[in-house]
Amino acid sequence: MALTPTGAETTSSTSSLLTIKSSKSVSRKKSSMATAQLIRRYHTLNKELSQCLARIDQCSNNGAGEAKNETGYHRHKQGGAGQRYSAQQKANDLARIAAIRQEMDDLGGLDMYQKASTLGQSKQRGGDSSKWLIPVIESCHPQLDKKAGNSLRLLDIGALSPHNYQKYSSWIKVTPIDLNPQDPLITKMDFLEMPIPTSKDELFDVVCLSLVVNFVGDPIQRGEILRHSVRFLVPGTGLLYLVLPLPCIDNSRYMDHELLVEMMAALGYTTLVSHHLAKKLAYYAFRLDSVFPGDKDSSRKGSNKKGANQLMFPKKMRHDKPNRNNFCIVLA
Template identity: 35%
Template sequence: MGVKKKQRPRQNLAAGRPPTVQRPKSITRKATKSLIGKIHVLEKRRTQAVAKGDVTEEAAIAAEIEALGGLQKYQEASLQGQREDRGGDSSRVLLDWLKDSGISPSVLGDDGRLRMLEVGALSIDNACSKSGLFEIQRIDLNSQGEGILQQDFMQRPLPKDDSERFDIVSLSLVLNFVPEPRGRGEMLRRTLEFLQASRSYPSPSLDPLFPSLFLVLPAPCVLNSRYLDEERLEAIMSALGYSKVQSKTTQRLVYYLWKLDTSKAVGRQEFAKKELRAGGSRNNFAVVLKQGG
């Protein structure tokens, strides 16, 4: 009887890769939605515990968030949502609007690229990054790689002059992650600090669109909230000096391009949390705007 030769284990290159470069497993749309919803609720409860000074409750909720995977898992779920079979990259909508307005790299010229601040950036390979229209600075609370600065937008140093400001700020699925209504209002107000006060654009076609804010929200935040509807959102944005120049609604998302009138003084109107639509099936998403932020 012959002696069996010891078989060498098969080499698997993927098994030898460090965890940081392994691609996250795909999760279903239902699981993605569930995870994001759970983390949103927990973040809101955690913020409320902080406001009450309840350290024990805050720690317990933080542990729950960590058990779900924390911000890392939230971002993985968001990246899943950017896949083509999940609706794709939200910045494609912005590019379609610009294309319809006749804006292209040739119109901008070699030195005329638009400066974008992308808040909550998940990738350096989205449609805007590949368009040739933008010079982009990307920030996120938990950077997913090179080219994305780990930074909280609310803590980002304010610009000293227009050389540190932008033609457009992108808040794509960012505002809805802020746990408190007043914090959302403060974030919208803070965008004003980062937009160009004046710039001579290379083409008249750019003037009606910039400086601007690209805002993307889950559709239920506007379409099915007790405290926010389209009219209310427009009133809040108008009080900040913004006017709506483009919008699009899909089953899952609402997209807006808001143009800032830098010559218009910011209004002192306040917007409290006020019920606009009753009904047990409504969600509680709201934006509260106070004078002075």
């Protein structure tokens, strides 16, 4: 016989069952911790890799100034520091790049990172973040006839599963894309290389960037992804669903809620439809009320009216306090 925490006697079989449940709970906790550690480490390595590659790009004299980090997204020359970058510094960066890529391979590479992320959005760990978006979409389309069939078009960038919106398939038609799909139903695609719609019928009603922007290591590329999203949405009604880790918003030296809203307004996302700061994530839904003047026509060709070295929102210290992270978004 055994005693429960309340002092009551239990049979040995009941005691064994409690032990098994306790062991499973501990196992899940350890698994969850290991998954989180892998994701955090991969993020850190990818950011450092982007920084090393950016420095090499800056000093390049070949004029190309473009390469790809492990996310697959392009990085462009930012100019300015080429003269101060010595041969020894370049050699150090090249050695560090090799070491980073080796560690990434040892972790299982992008494929293992995405498998860990897929596990992280399982129902046992809270589910995927799409469930927050559905009520927002419904509030923006109160007259929508859900029985009409695939009324709204949704582009899911960095999709971990093609089934996140399956429950709503009668009124949402999803196009899931990812650099390294974990499911054959997800299209292998670099968002920045995705063909820009040439007609209104090809535009989307919703574009989802859930934990995508923060994964890109280069701040300028983060801004370019946000700018690029404008080219895929229906002006006036299109929604951008943006999810970031909460520390990117409430614990950064260079970013906060107010700055993010200001940046998005500059791109044409002048209405913050809804936002929610949860325990670990920050959820945002912006409406594309108008296309940024500098992007209205030229953006669909990948350019803007500002000079190459003139930034709308440069990296600028906002919260000079200890124990804060360096997450930022630079908008050119």
